[in-house]
Amino acid sequence: MAALTSGFIYLMLAGGPIPAQRAFIMVVFLFTGIMLDRKAVTLRTLSIAAMIILLLFPESMFGASFQMSFAATLAIVALYERFGSNLSHSSGGWAARAWVHLLGIIVTSLVATLATAPFVLYHFNRFAIFGLLANMVVVPLATFIIMPGMVLALLLMPFGLQSIGYVPMAFGTDVMIKMAKWVTSLPYASLHLPSPTDTGLMLAAFGLLWLALMVGRHRLFGLAFIALGLATICEHVPVDVLVSDDAHQVMVRLDSGHYTTLKGTARSFTVQNWLRSEGEDALVPHDQEVDCDKALCTYRHNGYTLKIVKKNRIRKEF
Numbered sequence: 001m002a003a004l005t006s007g008f009i010y011l012m013l014a015g016g017p018i019p020a021q022r023a024f025i026m027v028v029f030l031f032t033g034i035m036l037d038r039k040a041v042t043l044r045t046l047s048i049a050a051m052i053i054l055l056l057f058p059e060s061m062f063g064a065s066f067q068m069s070f071a072a073t074l075a076i077v078a079l080y081e082r083f084g085s086n087l088s089h090s091s092g093g094w095a096a097r098a099w100v101h102l103l104g105i106i107v108t109s110l111v112a113t114l115a116t117a118p119f120v121l122y123h124f125n126r127f128a129i130f131g132l133l134a135n136m137v138v139v140p141l142a143t144f145i146i147m148p149g150m151v152l153a154l155l156l157m158p159f160g161l162q163s164i165g166y167v168p169m170a171f172g173t174d175v176m177i178k179m180a181k182w183v184t185s186l187p188y189a190s191l192h193l194p195s196p197t198d199t200g201l202m203l204a205a206f207g208l209l210w211l212a213l214m215v216g217r218h219r220l221f222g223l224a225f226i227a228l229g230l231a232t233i234c235e236h237v238p239v240d241v242l243v244s245d246d247a248h249q250v251m252v253r254l255d256s257g258h259y260t261t262l263k264g265t266a267r268s269f270t271v272q273n274w275l276r277s278e279g280e281d282a283l284v285p286h287d288q289e290v291d292c293d294k295a296l297c298t299y300r301h302n303g304y305t306l307k308i309v310k311k312n313r314i315r316k317e318f
Helices: 002-013 018-035 043-056 058-062 064-088 094-124 131-159 163-184 198-213 217-235 269-277 312-317
Strands: 126-128 190-192 241-243 250-253 259-263 296-301 304-309
Touching: 002 018, 018 043, 018 064, 043 058, 043 064, 058 064, 064 094, 064 198, 094 126, 094 131, 094 198, 094 217, 131 163, 198 217, 250 269, 250 296, 259 269, 259 296
Parallel strands: none
Antiparallel strands: 126 190, 241 250, 250 259, 296 304
16 A cells, blocks of 8 residues: 555656556556555556557557557556466566566566657657667666655655755666667667658558467467558658758758758758658768758759759848
8 A cells, every 4th residue: 555655646647648657557467466465467467558548648559658558558467367377477586587577577678668669660760789788788777776765755854854865876777877878879870761651651560469469379470460550661752852842941851862951951950850750860961962051952853953052141032
């Protein structure tokens, strides 16, 4: 009961986002099951959490947080229902138990990463190659240092001593940030790809459900549906010209297939979204393929010519 109460307080402090709601509903079933001596973390528990959230907030189905949270949890619960006895128990000493714990982190992170990959690509056009490497450090760090420090700070806050809990939180957070920067600096740390089609995303989601819910060898057919859904990335047709609604950003595709801006900069939020949607990670210079002066840029591609006026003052003169 104390754990349920603290979980509810955390849900309120977090503002009640969809992943936190899903986690809290499952925690309610988990601790109620513990109190009644029953197994609670099952796919049925996850389905009940999904039904409750969709009844209250049906529009959340189309959000990245709902899709990724439930996809990751579905895959993890299905994994542990099938192989939990191999990943959770060890009859050896502390070294064997530590190895089993590390193996559990690796397998859990890998399964969650693969399960959410279609949704990550659909919404963010990016797939982290070394996310598993980062999680091997970050998950134990958050579990044993950051979160306990957060709880300690919260408990000491009424006495004005919360700074004691901030010490492990600051240490763990600093290590986490440094780890993230190091991983992202590695070559090919992430892949930038176009989004799967809507049909492709539905095929991938169906494949994940098939893989998690079915029993026996024919559950592996789910992998075929997931692969087929991801293959729709190949149907992406690159856009030649993108213009923002205020015409302050203009991005065009060069003959090389890469993109450059005729107006705006690479730091622009709009331009960054365009690049991700096209599966690109950076702009290229256009000195050789676009004729530009201080007032006008002339862009020629696929037999048509586009002239972009660079300054509002010049536009009025035209």
